[in-house]
Amino acid sequence: MHENPRNMTQGTFSFLPPLTDDQIKAQIAYAIKMGWAINVEYTDDPHPRNTYWEMWCQPMFDTKDPAAAFMEVQECRKVYGNMYIKVNAYDNTRWRESVALSFIVNRPKHEPGFHVIRQEANSRAMHYTLHSYATEKPRGDRYK
């Protein structure tokens, strides 16, 4: 059986080997060049519909150098190294006004993933729910 390299592949670069620090800085530098604001977010609930990861710090609107956001990545890793951490870049130009780039910069060591819960309905119809194994434990106890 062919297996995906990972079982959580959200973000722009999840199919590449984990980005090195220099590669992360290069992507942040690109975001700065494009005039985007940068945000560092973390979570222990990586459900794809979990839109609101925790914000590690205030969004960085006026930094000129990637070292700034990268410093926050490092600090966040120190505290939440067992969680998912991503860097989001936000473009506020009209007709976009949304995230322009979003990539994972930290993963838990063990990623148990998700399974499907099926609810059978009439005429073979099926209602699906995605369940994260990690969230069976309370916040703070996941991914240990």
Place this chain on the structure above:
Amino acid sequence: MAKPEIGKGQLTGAERYKAGVIEYKRMGYWQPDYVPKETDVLALFRITPQPGVDPEEAAAAVAGESSTATWTVVWTDRLTAADLYRAKAYRIDKVPNSPDQFFAYIAYDMDLFEPDSIANLTASIIGNVFGFKAVKGLRLEDMRIPVAYLKTFQGPPTGVMVERERLDKYGRPLLGATTKPKLGLSGRNYGRVVYEALKGGLDFTKDDENINSQPFMHWRDRFLYCMEAVNRANAATAEVKGHYLNVTAGTHDEMIERAEFAKELGSVIIMIDLVLGYTSIQTISKWARKNDMILHLHRAGNSTYSRQKNHGMNFRVICKWMRMAGVDHIHAGTVVGKLEGDPLMVKGFYDTLLQPHTPVAPELGFFFEQHWASLKKVMPVASGGIHAGQMHQLLHYLGEDVVLQFGGGTIGHPDGIQAGAEANRVALESMVQARNEGVDYMAKGPEILAKAARFCKPLQHALDTWKHITFNYESTDTPDYSPQVTPAR
């Protein structure tokens, strides 16, 4: 309102309405002094007049036959504000390098059209006129839709940004694949292809345009198996994925029933074919807005009338109409794949779908400036004969807001469908990464892919398998203005 300008030689008063047949240009359909109003609908036609018909008369005839005229004078015109309702040909240009052809600019008052109805707009603009004997060939090249009229349309139900937010996918083109073979798979086998491709790394899979509800696979079967596959793939990847469930059917009611079932099963996206017709497209578009459904349009049939340069219509106009009618995805060319598509023409289509405003740009086929008011962006879809080895070209020509669909390029992978999907995703992500890092990825594309293939065997096999595949045929539909001008064939 100022009275429309009267053209030279135009008849007025009782003379104009004497029973009989008079030239179109003398009936008021040729008005070279007319200054188009901001609220006029403008159209540009490529006209090949019959021998002996002068260009002005041909242009006036097109204006007449696409608005108020009939072959003979009718006194009932005098019961109306006919000067207003008459379309006006106001400018003629020679087509570069095609001596028998002319570009005619025609203005239509907004009051000629029903609000929020592509069917009504098109019944005038491409209604009777294309069969009109006085022209040997006629092609609608471009239109300017006034903001006031645009505002009566809903536009795309979702739009590019909301689609990205719903899917939680940013910063790269999306990836898709059409299930192959197009016809004959049972529902169970069909779902297998969907599962493999999505689990392997694609964002979307797709029904083909002619997959509806045939004896080998009825639609409910297809929907059920595909959604099982989608949800399994979602669980395997923690991503939001989708399968374009084609809801095209014989009747409206049937189409809506299929859409409702897709919704019940939790699909994020449905699909329709262009052959549905404009009324059905607007109907399902409104349904999609109401039900938070992304709406994918396959342009089935368009090449029947959009491919030849001397007759029919340019696909760019279809793009405009579809942005108005309201679809979220539309197939709009690949530049490098197996289907027709000159790079500049394709850029014109993409700009039409994605830009808030397009200035006059003859090289892209934009004869008019177009403000898109607040109609959302449509995601172009590039599909047909593309593979991972072309990733640098695809990113360069098509940009970031596009769905790249690798059907054969996924399912035909020697190591299987998942491997094919992974190869595409790795190729794409490494190309975007290189672009963002400031690498000259167009020049170094093959190098970047080779480097990525070192950690991704499936990509290596994909590159080996398709390394010689290109489709270098000359395009038939090319721009008339620079950089290279090709005569119409």
Place this chain on the structure above:
Amino acid sequence: MTAEAAQNLNAVSFDLEGEFARSNVQQVLDKLDRELVGLAPVKQRIREIAALLLVDKARRALGLENEPPTLHMSFTGNPGTGKTTVALRMAEILKNLGYIRQGHLISVTRDDLVGQYIGHTAPKTREVIKKAMGGVLFIDEAYYLYKPENERDYGQEAIEILLQVMENNRDDLVVILAGYANRMEVFFQSNPGFRSRIAHHLDFPDYSEGELFAIAKLMVAAQHYVLSPGAEKVLKDYIPRRMKMAHFANARSMRNALDRAKLRQANRLFERKDRTKLTRADLTTIEAEDLLQSRVFQG
């Protein structure tokens, strides 16, 4: 050792002259000469620092040096002695030589770094540091960060974050601490962490009478004014008197004096009966009386 470093070890020569020319550092030094009168010892120190960094670059190219040099500095001197201007040029030089990536200067004081309540200071300081990254962080009157009389002063928190960043992010940020020489000395004594992290101390001397006169003339010309011969004489008299008074701030005091003279000139012109027929000379000339009304000459 990386392949690149190994290759560097094999390199035998480095074109210092060419590197200097490419860096455009001479142009920056020339600009500084045009902008700032006098300051010979400061300019000399800057030349020395530039030479040091250039040689450091050469040594690293040949594999003789691995550690990036410490570049944090202190600029001491009285107000108006050109510290901010020199800091701007220093940022430019560091950028040209490749020691900082962006070359911008963020100038702050205690209020920009220290908060008003618990938990306020760290984010504030970090915000400033992040904006300055890739460039130079210039902290004017840095000693106000340290208030020993108040045990719970939040300044201490800012100091700790700054020290940490000055150590850990030497590649990302150059910090320049500035202020009066004597107060800086006290500050360094109480905060040895700063002193050990500072590589270059630049002392900015007060300007001489002659230098201040030259500075004033430069300012006048830059604003498209001229001093009448009478006004020049008054200015020469004004400068030593002003130097002896309180709140004397070198070049800044010259700028203030000229600003007030411009105001008086405008008033004088406005009150003229023939103000419908002012000439170009009328509009540009500062007369003796425009300066003589200064409080410096009262009492």
